[in-house]
Amino acid sequence: MEFSSKLLENAVNEMSQLPGIGKRTALRLVLHLLRQPESQTFQLADALSKVRKEINFCKSCHNISDNILCEICENPNRNTELICVVEDIRDVMAVENTSSFKGLYHVLGGKISPMDGIGPQDLNISTLVEKVKAGKVKELIFAMSPTMEGDTTNFYIFRQLQGYNVTTSTIARGVAAGNELEYTDEVTLGRSIIDRVPFEASLKS
Amino acid sequence: MEFSSKLLENAVNEMSQLPGIGKRTALRLVLHLLRQPESQTFQLADALSKVRKEINFCKSCHNISDNILCEICENPNRNTELICVVEDIRDVMAVENTSSFKGLYHVLGGKISPMDGIGPQDLNISTLVEKVKAGKVKELIFAMSPTMEGDTTNFYIFRQLQGYNVTTSTIARGVAAGNELEYTDEVTLGRSIIDRVPFEASLKS
Ligand SMILES: [Zn+2]
Ligand SMILES: [Zn+2]
DSSP: OOOSOHHHHHHHHHHTTSTTOOHHHHHHHHHHHHHSOHHHHHHHHHHHHHHHHHOEEOTTTOOEESSSSOHHHHOTTSEEEEEEEESSHHHHHHHHHHTOOOEEEEEOSSOOBGGGTBOGGGSTTHHHHHHHHTTOOSEEEEOOOSSHHHHHHHHHHHHHTTTSSOEEEEOOOOSOTTOOGGGSOHHHHHHHHHTOEEHHHHHHO | OOOSOHHHHHHHHHHTTSTTOOHHHHHHHHHHHHHSOHHHHHHHHHHHHHHHHHOEEOTTTOOEESSSSOHHHHOTTSEEEEEEEESSHHHHHHHHHHTOOOEEEEEOSSOOBGGGTBOGGGSTTHHHHHHHHTTOOSEEEEOOOSSHHHHHHHHHHHHHTTTSSOEEEEOOOOSOTTOOGGGSOHHHHHHHHHTOEEHHHHHHO
């Protein structure tokens, strides 16, 4: 692709670094911005710089937050003895959207995936284990996507918690195996939280 | 979509202003940036701000350019008596890519489309007519996308040039009617420039 402007070429190259955005799409997006009022581009640029610079993760649950603790962890009406373990913040948003869950979350930041070089030490697992060891958690709900990596992650954490007095469950599999949690409809996901099964029982199926 | 961070929400909202980028895709892109080194986001933001702030259009052909005249208009090896009329700069890039054309361009900046409220006065037509009236153009090649709006635009310009000593042609229709020029493969597009036909002849078919 030959550009008549270095500024344009540079913008297209940076835009096409984003996943799923090829050079042609990037060019279309940049040319769109050039046709809009300047303020739209400046607001986009500012918003991206700001979220990247000032982004903060909740000290307790690792959810994205503008404060030290996120709104969920700070909400006195949430049940602090019940923790829903999720892969990333999109899953927090998906479960919150169901209005079926009134406990807290723990965001692992990914799932164990030897193929991608992601081991337990790369995830927020130790802080979860510490919460359980501190004795303040009665139940963990594993709400990982029902994939092999999700199952591996659940099982790894389950083994770390052997000997501690905590109930573990997984969300009911209303979802087809292999599906990503965030694409599950609200009703199915909401019901699967309510119908959660003890983790040991899920191993037999 | 409920966000745990105003900064995140703001970035996603701005990103989802882009055409074809919904809220869910915008969230995926912003979360991707949050996982990458800060520099990637800052470079993207800078490149977008810079191209929007400093963007310049060639005073002669209206192509995007970093200087007063674009590289094509300034190239002494180009045939200044032959002008290829295109809708937007992606079409300049598409034709340049064929290496079949050694004249200059004139970028209209769109096509006449009453449905979208775009009339001749919204396009760079008057500067093209002036070039012809100045007597320095021997041939115009209409290289608009073969759509109804493209045909309307060609015909409007053609009528403005009645009585002036200029040959008008359209690129050969190797392309299926209704297709966008920029998605045409290089070979087809290159041949259609060489096989161009007098504009009057194209009206009969
Ligand atoms: Zn939190
Ligand atoms: Zn030019």
